[in-house]
Each structure stands twice: as C-alpha cells, then as structure tokens.
Amino acid sequence: MTQAAAANAQSTIDELRALLGERLSTSNGVRDHHSKDESWHIPHRPDAVAFPNSTEEVSQIVTICARHKTPVVAYGTGTSLEGAVIPEHGGIVIDLVNFDQVLQVNAEDLDVTVQARVTRKQLNEHIRDLGLFFPIDPGADASLGGMAATRASGTNAVRYGTMRENVLALTVVLADGRVIRTSRRARKSAAGYDLTRLFVGSEGTLGIITEVTLRLYGIPEAMAAAVCSFDSLEGAIDTVIQTIQLGIPVARIELLDDVQMDAVNRFSKLDYPVKDTLFVEFHGTEAGVKEQAELVEAIAGENGGGQFKWATKPEDRTQLWTARHDVTYANKALRPGCEIWATDVCVPISRLAECILESKKDLAESFLIAPLVGHVGDGNFHLGFLIDRNDPKEIAEAERLNERLVMRALAMDGTCTGEHGIGLGKMKFLTAEHGEAVSVMRAVKKALDPLGIMNPGKIFTM
C-alpha cells in the first residue's frame, strides 16, 4: 500500500468510526476472519470491518469510502469458492451479518423479500410451514445476497434454474452511495434494461446487494430420491443425457465419481458402493413422481446402472443430500490441512461425457487427487484438487490441469465457470471465453464504478 493509500484508509476508518462506533472493527482477529473464503486463494486482510444495521448505513459507508477512494468488499457467509470476498486491495469489508431478517413473504404470489445475509437454510426454515421452499442450493449454507452476487446455483438448477432465473428484484447500494431497487414484484417486465440480471453475478463489483426478492415454489406433493451405481462413468453420463433429452423433469441429477463416493462414505459414515454414482430426485404429484422414476430407472438400466436405492422417508432424503452437499468438507477430510481447488466448467450436455472423460485421463496421469462431482443435468461438474497451497509444485500442477480443462470446455462452447464466479481464480480465462464482449463489461463497470472501489481486482483488473 502506498503512503497516500494508507492515509486515505486511515481517514476512512476515522469517519467510519464516528458513524458506527463499535460496529467498526480493526482488530486482527476480525480482520483475519474477513481475509479469506473457502477457496485455496491466499488470504488478504482488510483495513477494517464494518457491521452496518441498515441499507442506509451501507449507503453512508460507501459514500465515505468513495470520498477517500477506499476499496469496499461486501461479506456474507464467506463461503465463496473463488476468492470473491477476499479484500485483495485492503480497504473496508462490509459484513452484512445484521441483515438477517426475512422481510416479507408473499405466499399467494410465491415470492419473498429477505435481507442479504439470510441464508438459504434460514429462509427454507422460515417458509416451510407455509408449504413453500426456495430451491437454489450451493453446497454451503450461503447467504442469499452472496448467492445473487455470484449467480450461484446447485443441485436443483436442472429443474428450477439458477439465481439468474429466481431473483425477482434487488436493493443495491451503488458505488457513490445511492440506493436503487432494480425491479418490482411482477413476474415479468419489459420496462427498461434488466438491472436485476446485471447485478446478479456481478460479484460485488458494481454495487452492494442489501435486499433480495426471490421466487418461491410450493413444496411438491411428492418427492423421491434414489442412488444408483454404474459400472462405467460413460453409463452414468449417458443416463443423464438421455434423461434431459427426453425432457423428464428431474429435480436433481448429480454425478459423483468413485473417488468422490469414497470420500463421502468416509466423511458421512455411509456405505455406498465405491463406484461412479448418480443421485437423483423427483418432484411432483404421487403419480408423476412414480412415472418419472420408472422412466429414469429404465434408462439407467439400459446404461449399466444398478438398482435404484430409494430414500423415501424425509430423514433418508435429508441424509442423502446432506452427504452430497458436504463433499467440500468430505474432500478436505481426505487430506487433513489441504485446501480444495474446485474447477467449475459447464459445457453443452452433448459434450459432457467427452469433457469429463478427457479430464479424468489428464487426472490419471497427474500426481494430484481430485474427486469429481457434478450438476451433470446442466453440463456442469467440479474436480476438487486437494492441494497444499504452500507447495508451488502442487499449485502449478492444479493450474496446468485446470487450464487444460477450461480450454477444453471453451472449445466445446462451454464456460470456465458454471456457478462459482470469476473471482480471483478465473480472471485469466475471461477474455478467452468472451473476447470483445469483455470490453462491454469493462465499459459498464467504469460507468457504474468510475473510481474502481467496488471489490477491486475481481472479474477483471481495470
């Protein structure tokens, strides 16, 4: 940090202290806590952490930061997998921990407005008794504001879409402190530019999301989940492809390879066969679920799948999906002290088998271990390299394998990131993926954050 930047940071802190009192912290412990996420990226401390209580206070904080050109990074649960919340350039982290209220449930309209730090599980507990649920489920119990900022998805996206499809409106504090509401609660609108979708996925680089209005869904009359092991990875993937192409409305269809199943068994104390495996779930009426399940079971059978092992009781379903959601923690347990470098490519489903098999071949020739788990109904899968981030050789090998994987996905008309975001780790692939379109993103960034204070150094350098 230059002397001038340090002086600015101190002026910012002095003004924020006057505004927030004890709700501004410069303690090492608090700064450390806000220096990192769940990724392999190297932590970096902010200069201070602010704990505002309202959108108005976020606006005041950002106004002060803008005056001193101090970087601002919003923080929800810190569960980013690509360094999105690491304050690379120091400055102020705004921890939205006090934004934990469900503001308004409109059960009749199937929508809800929450403060940004409400987590997906908190929301689902809040609305369960109304017979409603919110389907988007990244592995972590992330904040809904963070999920919107990352354009997150999860296991249900194949049926219900991602945050892109499920955010109706946002309240956003802009880089100069102004506050906007991006849309209203109507299900559709053709009124001007789609600012909701512009801020969804902008990773805090255009503004800070303080409230989120989301679509909700009625809890299906019937749900059934099953696990099916395959003799070959091709068989499992072909089952997925044929299911999607037939238009069977599976709610979830997840692939875990043999390495991943071993990790899951160990961590969650389960005894599934250590084979390439699909986790599937069906939502609908009793008859509809039965019909869907029979169709997919038949497809699996034709592709070398074993019998479906059903989890029909709610607690069995919960156990199954908890095991699935805990893969990051399961993988970390495979090699205590390691970090997970999660790849995140997504390709058109016709290329999925080829993409996975080539990547597994790369992996077989490498000294790194990486379980594979995927939202394969969307064409999205993750390899989780278990690395020691202090070992340059391991970092270099993960870099090499990831770059090969990303270039393979791009050559298949896919993307370097299906749901984790660009963050710090994929900036170098942005131009390879989007070409000249990146200049349009930069123009938008410059127009909305001319000082470059909003989460600087993420998505692209300016």
Place this chain on the structure above:
Amino acid sequence: MTQAAAANAQSTIDELRALLGERLSTSNGVRDHHSKDESWHIPHRPDAVAFPNSTEEVSQIVTICARHKTPVVAYGTGTSLEGAVIPEHGGIVIDLVNFDQVLQVNAEDLDVTVQARVTRKQLNEHIRDLGLFFPIDPGADASLGGMAATRASGTNAVRYGTMRENVLALTVVLADGRVIRTSRRARKSAAGYDLTRLFVGSEGTLGIITEVTLRLYGIPEAMAAAVCSFDSLEGAIDTVIQTIQLGIPVARIELLDDVQMDAVNRFSKLDYPVKDTLFVEFHGTEAGVKEQAELVEAIAGENGGGQFKWATKPEDRTQLWTARHDVTYANKALRPGCEIWATDVCVPISRLAECILESKKDLAESFLIAPLVGHVGDGNFHLGFLIDRNDPKEIAEAERLNERLVMRALAMDGTCTGEHGIGLGKMKFLTAEHGEAVSVMRAVKKALDPLGIMNPGKIFTM
C-alpha cells in the same frame, strides 16, 4: 431536422450507397413501410433503409452511421406494439429481412442459433420434425431478434418463461460497429456480467442483435387444450390464481373477457359463449396431462366455471390458439380503420383480480371500447382501446385510462409493461416505476452508445 443533420444524413446515405448499392433504398414506398409498427403511434419516415446480408455488413453500416452521428434503427417484422421500431429521429433503418437462416440446431443440447429475422413460426416449422419446439409466442409472427430486443413473451410464459429465460446468447453489433457474442451455449454460466440479459429488452438502444441462440423444448408427449366460460370475471381470475398457487404446471392459461370473446367469434367465425372465458392448455405425459386437467377443471367448477370444452385434435388446438393469437386483428375488425392502443400492465397475481376489476369499472364509465385479454397466469393483461388516432379526444381518453391503469399497477408493485416494452408510449412511466434505477440505465446507455445513435428517443431521452 437541422441543416447539419440533413447534411450528415446525406453523407451517410452516400457512403451506404457505395457499400450496399441497390440494397439501400430511399424510395418513398420503402421508407413509408419502415415508418410504422402495429401500434397507434404516429409513423415517422427514416431517411433511408438498408438491407444488409451479414453481421459484417451491419457492422459496416453502423460504423458509417457512427461517423456521421446518424440514428440507426433495427427492423424485423415491424410488429412492435409500442412504437419501438418507428424511426422518430429519422436516420437509417436496418431491415434484417435477409437474416432469415436457421444456422445451427443442436437437438441433443436442446438449443438453436438463428439469424435475427427468423420468425417464431419459421423456427417451429424448421424443428418440428426433430420433435422440438420453441414456446415463446407473442401474438404476431414476430422475428426472434425483435422478440429478444423487446423481452417478449406470450401465452406459454407461465410455464416456459419469457425471452429473458430462453435466450442463451446473442450476437450484437455495438454502437461503434464492433461485434460481440454475449455468451456461449452452456446452460448456465457465472463468467462476468450477464450481457445477454442486458441486451434482451434493450429495444435496440444498446446495439443491434443479428443472431440469437435459444433454448428449445421437446414437444410434449401429450397436449390438451380447453375453453371454459364463467359467469363472473372474479370466478375466472380466482381459477387462475388458485391454479398457479397450487403449482399446477399449466402450459397456458389465458383470460378473454366477454367483449373480447365477441370480437374473436366474429373475426374467427367461432361460436363460443360471449362470456368471460379461460383458454387453458396442458403439456406432459398422457397421465400427467389428465391429472392436471382434472385438477384445473375442479378448481374452475368451484369458481362458477362451466364445463371444459376440449380441443384434443391438433387442428382444433391450432384453431383455438390461432383465434387467441389473432385478437389484435379481431379487435381492429370491430371498428374498421381504428388503431389499437394496447395496455400492458403486469402485477403480482394476488392483486390481479382487484387490478382488472377496477380497470373494468373505469372502462364502464368511459366512451371508449376495449376488449380485455390476458396472460393472467403471469399477472399480465391487455386492454385494447379501439381508437381513431386522429381524434384528440379519443387519444386523451386512452391516455387518461392508461395512466390510471399504470399507476394502479405500480401501486400494486407491478410494472407498466409486461411484454410490449417501453418504446415510445411508456417513457413517461419509467421513472415512476424504477426511480433512481433509471439513472443506472442511462449510465449504461451512455457508456455503450455515447453518441446516442442507437434507436434514439426510445425507453428514455438522453
């Protein structure tokens, strides 16, 4: 037009003539044809009309126009309902009529890439034999580029979403002639700002769409459509609300009031009861369709609905939906020589009955006639005022009624336009709807079109 502007226009025309030869027209007939859309808005002629053959040529045309600060308006089928394609400030209309090729069908991935002037019906004919269809269906057989630019929807949106959800990627010529591709074919991506959604609904004010990649769907195994008359409007609307709230995945659920049914009967030579009526359609497996239909029929029965009149044969279904899609033409036929002023509010569904009933009360006290038709599953409905646009008294009355309607919808957290766009007619409502957020839209517009040449005078004045 100022002398300087006229001189610029002439310079633009000279350069375009050199580029395009006979594919540039300044004939009165061609300019007249490109002076108007299907709305009540007063036509305005462009200075010339260009007929490019490729994205590269569109880029060259825009580059020339940018050099002379000449306005550029893209033209598809001219079926806008809000003046979006009227060249208010003259300049060059780019008619994309030669962009009529389906470029690539990826049946396995359920997507397709088309040139911008391919119409929705043309696409559906092209892919029918593959067992695929594209659901978004505004009344007109509009171009898919125009539908993307307007963020159009139609009768299937309640099940399949709008253009917002169904465009995967766009090729866009920017205001300085550069060409970008907004995304790739992967089903989801978290790679940078969502430029696809930024251009969808931008009404030609940020760039010109030349190619569109769309999601496709398998033609359902079974489809069934029915018509059901109600004794009261409340009964029909309550049927819709309860159907949506129960999560029954209706493919279409459309309301036509008694005035509209009368117009439809006359125009399409049908004999439906002249009552408030729902047109519904179900997609799924044989068993699923049966189950859905029984549920909705029961709900309708509880709300004073008559028996479902089924259209099971494909030709009967086609007749039914053709009649529905032809309402604009049916309404015009009610009063030969009239223009249709179509309102387009969309509200949260819990407020729909109240919004419609209050608007009907306004209408009962007015001298204007306006059939009502609505995509009521989305909370979106249209009143079609039959007006003589040369009669200031009628214009003033339509203005007054529409303004009351829009303000009512906004007070219900709705939007002034569900699917027709802001165009010329709703610019005055944009700030009432979006407040400070309009300044963000303006900032984006200025960043991407600093000269203000892209479809000037639409959405907002700069």
